[in-house]
Structure formats: C-alpha cells, structure tokens
Amino acid sequence: MLQIDLNGRTALVTGAAGGIGRGIVATLVGAGATVVAADLDADAAASVAVDHPGSVVPLTMDVTDEAGVQAAIASLDGHADLPAPVSLLVNNAGIAGRTGMPFTRLDQSDWDLPWQVNVVGPFLVTAALVEQLAQTGGSVVNIASVSGRRGFTTSPPYSASKAAILNFTQGMATDLAPRGVRVNAVCPGMVLTPFYRQQRLAAAVNDPKLLEITDEEFFQDKASRLIPLGRGQQPADIAGAVAFLASDLASSVTGQALNVDGGLVMS
Numbered sequence: 001m002l003q004i005d006l007n008g009r010t011a012l013v014t015g016a017a018g019g020i021g022r023g024i025v026a027t028l029v030g031a032g033a034t035v036v037a038a039d040l041d042a043d044a045a046a047s048v049a050v051d052h053p054g055s056v057v058p059l060t061m062d063v064t065d066e067a068g069v070q071a072a073i074a075s076l077d078g079h080a081d082l083p084a085p086v087s088l089l090v091n092n093a094g095i096a097g098r099t100g101m102p103f104t105r106l107d108q109s110d111w112d113l114p115w116q117v118n119v120v121g122p123f124l125v126t127a128a129l130v131e132q133l134a135q136t137g138g139s140v141v142n143i144a145s146v147s148g149r150r151g152f153t154t155s156p157p158y159s160a161s162k163a164a165i166l167n168f169t170q171g172m173a174t175d176l177a178p179r180g181v182r183v184n185a186v187c188p189g190m191v192l193t194p195f196y197r198q199q200r201l202a203a204a205v206n207d208p209k210l211l212e213i214t215d216e217e218f219f220q221d222k223a224s225r226l227i228p229l230g231r232g233q234q235p236a237d238i239a240g241a242v243a244f245l246a247s248d249l250a251s252s253v254t255g256q257a258l259n260v261d262g263g264l265v266m267s
C-alpha cells in the first residue's frame with residue numbers, strides 16, 4: 001500500500017500553535033515524524049505538545065528575531081526527545097497585518113510586519129537550519145497563500161509578501177538543489193482560523209452589516225460564493241499537501257507551489 005512514512009524524521013513547524021500549524025503537526029505526527037512545534041506564543045506551543053505526548057517538542061521562537069532564531073535552533077542540539085537532526089522545515093508562521101480596502105488607507109508602516117514575518121522569517125529559520133537539512137537530504141515547505149497568486153485587495157502588504165515568498169521559494173530551491181535539499185510551497189485558499197476575524201473586520205469598513213455576523217457565517221458565505229468546489233479548506237487539507245511534498249513521493253519535486261484552494265484562484 002502506498003503511504004507517506006516519516007518515521008525516524010524530525011520536522012520543525014513554525015507558527016505551530018495556529019489553526020493550520022496544529023493541523024500540520026497532527027498530520028506529520030500521524031505519518032511518524034517527531035515534530036518541533038515552534039511559535040511566538042510559548043504557552044500555545046506547549047499546548048501543542050500536550051496534544052501529542054512524546055511526539056512533539058515545544059519551542060518558543062519569534063521568526064523575525066535573528067539571534068533568537070539561532071539560539072532556539074541551537075537549543076535543539078542533542079535534544080534527547082528528537083530522533084535525528086531536522087530534515088523537514090515547514091515555514092508556516094504568518095501574519096495578515098493591517099488591511100487596506102482600498103490600499104490608499106494604508107500607511108508606510110503597514111508594510112513592515114507582513115514582510116518581516118512572512119518573508120524575512122522563512123529566510124532566517126531556513127538559514128539557521130540549512131546545515132541540518134543538507135546533512136539529512138531534507139526539504140523545506142513554505143506556506144504561502146492564494147493571495148500570492150493573485151493580488152487580492154483585502155491586504156496588499158500581505159498579498160505582496162506571499163508573492164515574494166513564492167519567488168524566494170524558487171531562489172532557495174535553486175541554491176539548495178546541489179546540496180540535495182528540496183524547497184516547495186503550498187498555497188492555502190480559505191481556512192477558518194483566527195486569521196479570518198481580521199478579514200471580516202476589514203471588510204466591515206466598507207460593509208458595516210458584517211459586524212453583525214459571526215466569523216463562521218462570514219467565512220461560509222465567502223467560501224460558497226467564491227470557491228468552485230463549494231467549501232473552504234480544513235487544516236488537514238493543507239497538511240496533506242505538506243506531507244506529500246516532504247515525502248519520498250515528491251523526491252523529484254522542487255521549486256514548485258501547490259494551490260490547495262478548491263479552485264479559488266481559477267474563479
């Protein structure tokens with residue numbers, strides 16, 4: 001039977017305590033990996049470890065803090081609960097930042113945080129892990145977005161940062177191919193996570209009726225109207241694509257981006 005087997009491997013997932021991050025951790029643990037759950041929020045990272053006793057090591061890390069990233073990665077050296085050096089990095093931590101609609105409402109400073117978290121963060125964490133990834137013939141999966149495929153108006157700094165990480169995925173893939181490291185991206189469509197509260201509040205600037213509905217109602221209405229397959233994505237949908245790209249089934253795949261969006265980008 002064809003199956004994804006990550007037994008004996010160590011993965012590191014950033015933003016592991018968020019909606020999609022938790023789904024990715026659960027799928028990788030289910031495939032046999034031991035996972036380092038890295039997040040800015042220490043308590044939330046610890047709670048991910050509680051959900052997967054013996055399979056998850058929590059790590060507090062701000063992906064935008066270079067010295068902090070290096071110290072956090074160094075703290076894993078020789079860790080008794082990790083079976084091997086890190087051979088899979090999932091750069092999942094991401095932030096929407098302030099929304100625009102129209103973009104002329106934005107300030108110069110609104111461009112800083114999405115750029116730092118969504119682009120510089122993956123650079124810092126990948127650079128800190130590159131020797132371990134090369135040593136293990138490992139791979140990197142960057143969580144981008146359909147917003148990087150198409151310039152949605154909700155948050156231009158966010159969309160532009162996601163387009164940038166798709167571009168950087170190709171650059172990283174080219175640089176690291178001679179060292180046997182593959183680098184790919186997954187572009188989620190719409191996943192109901194805390195992220196969606198910001199989207200509803202942003203849209204309410206132009207349509208105050210949206211303040212009277214729940215995040216879930218806002219999400220379901222948008223998903224049924226915009227997504228050809230008629231539903232939003234679950235964290236497990238995104239995690240399945242990550243597991244595939246991390247596995248030997250994808251051993252010839254590098255520099256690619258896979259939309260997991262129910263066809264949203266086509267619509």
Ligand SMILES: NC(=O)c1ccc[n+]([C@@H]2O[C@H](COP(=O)([O-])OP(=O)(O)OC[C@H]3O[C@@H](n4cnc5c(N)ncnc54)[C@H](O)[C@@H]3O)[C@@H](O)[C@H]2O)c1
Nearest residue numbers: 015017018019020040062063093094145188190191193195
């Ligand atoms: N939810 C969606 O519909 C959707 C769609 C497309 C892409 N994405 C992308 O998927 C990824 C995960 O999104 P989500 O919906 O799970 O968001 P979320 O807000 O639920 O989780 C994000 C997690 O990242 C952590 N984080 C934020 N800044 C960090 C930093 N500087 N260092 C370390 N950790 C940090 C947060 O503490 C949180 O646990 C993001 O990259 C996001 O852009 C989400």
